[in-house]
Amino acid sequence: xxxxxxxxxxxxxxGQEVNITCSHNNIATNDxxxxxxxxxxxxxxxxxxxxxxxxxxxxxxxxxxxxxxSSTLSLPRVSLSDTAVYYCLVGDTRGSTLxxxxxxxxxxxxxxx
Amino acid sequence: SQTIHQxxxxxxxxxxxxxxxxxxxxxxxxxxxxxxxxxxxxxLQLLFYSVGIGQISSEVPQxxxxxxxxxRQFILSSKKLLLSDSGFYLCAWSRxxxxxxxxxxxxxxxxxxxL
Numbered sequence: 001x002x003x004x005x006x007x008x009x010x011x012x013x014x015g016q017e018v019n020i021t022c023s024h025n026n027i028a029t030n031d032x033x034x035x036x037x038x039x040x041x042x043x044x045x046x047x048x049x050x051x052x053x054x055x056x057x058x059x060x061x062x063x064x065x066x067x068x069x070s071s072t073l074s075l076p077r078v079s080l081s082d083t084a085v086y087y088c089l090v091g092d093t094r095g096s097t098l099x100x101x102x103x104x105x106x107x108x109x110x111x112x113x
Numbered sequence: 114s115q116t117i118h119q120x121x122x123x124x125x126x127x128x129x130x131x132x133x134x135x136x137x138x139x140x141x142x143x144x145x146x147x148x149x150x151x152x153x154x155x156x157l158q159l160l161f162y163s164v165g166i167g168q169i170s171s172e173v174p175q176x177x178x179x180x181x182x183x184x185r186q187f188i189l190s191s192k193k194l195l196l197s198d199s200g201f202y203l204c205a206w207s208r209x210x211x212x213x214x215x216x217x218x219x220x221x222x223x224x225x226x227x228l
Contacts, residue, residue, distance in 0.1 A: 034216075043203045043219025044157065087156070101217055103149075103157035 004088045009108040018075045020107050022088030025069050030092040033064060033071045038085045038106070047086075048073070075109075083111045115140035119204050119220040126227055132177075132191040134223050136204030139185065144206040146187040147217065148179055151201040163187060164209065199227045 006022040024033070032051050036044035048055055050062040050071070061074040075082055085106040116139045126132060138144055148160040159172045161179035169179050176195060180188045187204055202223045207215040 041201070041222065041224070043205065043222055044217075045219070046216040049216070101147075102159060105156040 004090055004104060006086075006088050006104070006107045008105065009110070011110050011112065012078055013112050014079055015077050018078050018082070018109060018111075020073045020075075020086055020088075020109065021070060022073070023070045024088070024090045027068050027090050028092065031068075031090045032092065033062065033068075034089045034091075034101075035060070035062065035073045036087045036089065036103070038087065044087060044103070078109075078111045080111050080113060082109065084109060115206075115218065117204060117206055117218055117220040119202075119223055121223060122221065123224045124226070126194050126225065128196055128227055129193045132189070132194050132198070132225070134189040134202055134204075134225075136187040136189075136220055137185055138187075138206045141185070141206070141208070143184060143209055145209055145215070146181060147205040147207075148187065148189050149203040149205065151203065153200070157203065161189070194227045196227050199225055201225075 003026060004022050004024045006020060010020060012018045032049055034049040035047045037047050038044040048057055048060050048062045050064050052064050052068060055062045063072040073086060085108050087103045087106040089101050091101060118137050120135055146163045149157045150160055151157050160177060161169055161171055163169050163181045166181055166184055169181060176193060177189060177191050189202060202225055204220040205217040207217045
């Protein structure tokens with residue numbers, strides 16, 4: 001499984017756009033990039049997943065450059081309730097991984113009023 | 114719709130005592146099941162995963178064990194707890210569909226404190 005590197009923490013203010021970048025230099029051809037969000041004392045929650053270019057849903061956008069060695073989670077106009085830990089994961093359910101996910105320490109995003 | 118349950122929600126146990134945490138999933142069949150642990154200030158560590166009844170794979174050697182006696186039931190156990198077993202234990206499930214990295218759905222967790 002490809003190792004991921006992301007900032008330990010980030011700060012923002014309400015209403016700003018937040019971009020969290022994750023590097024995954026050893027990403028494999030079959031790997032997808034997935035982001036999860038975790039609030040204190042809760043399990044992580046799926047946010048978005050992508051393979052290449054750009055993916056957008058009602059919560060966030062995911063930007064993946066052509067070489068796929070990094071990805072950026074974009075949260076538009078954050079609010080206080082977006083304060084959470086954000087995890088970047090890379091992997092593939094096919095083959096030997098069998099759907100296992102490896103969460104690092106993630107990025108602690110703190111949104112200030 | 115699918116739901117995942119874990120109990121107990123919180124647990125305080127003395128060192129050396131046994132442990133049994135239970136996780137059940139409703140509304141789906143033949144799910145992949147996972148046990149994670151999150152120590153204070155740490156990321157999630159995958160402990161065990163299961164692709165079917167009686168099929169358990171361990172990720173980290175430790176004094177914990179897991180069992181899957183029924184399709185939608187996953188149990189985490191220990192014969193003798195250590196102080197280092199304290200943490201937030203999360204159970205998760207995913208569909209067994211090949212292709213993209215399947216979304217995992219997490220339970221509410223069990224906060225275990227070993228004294």
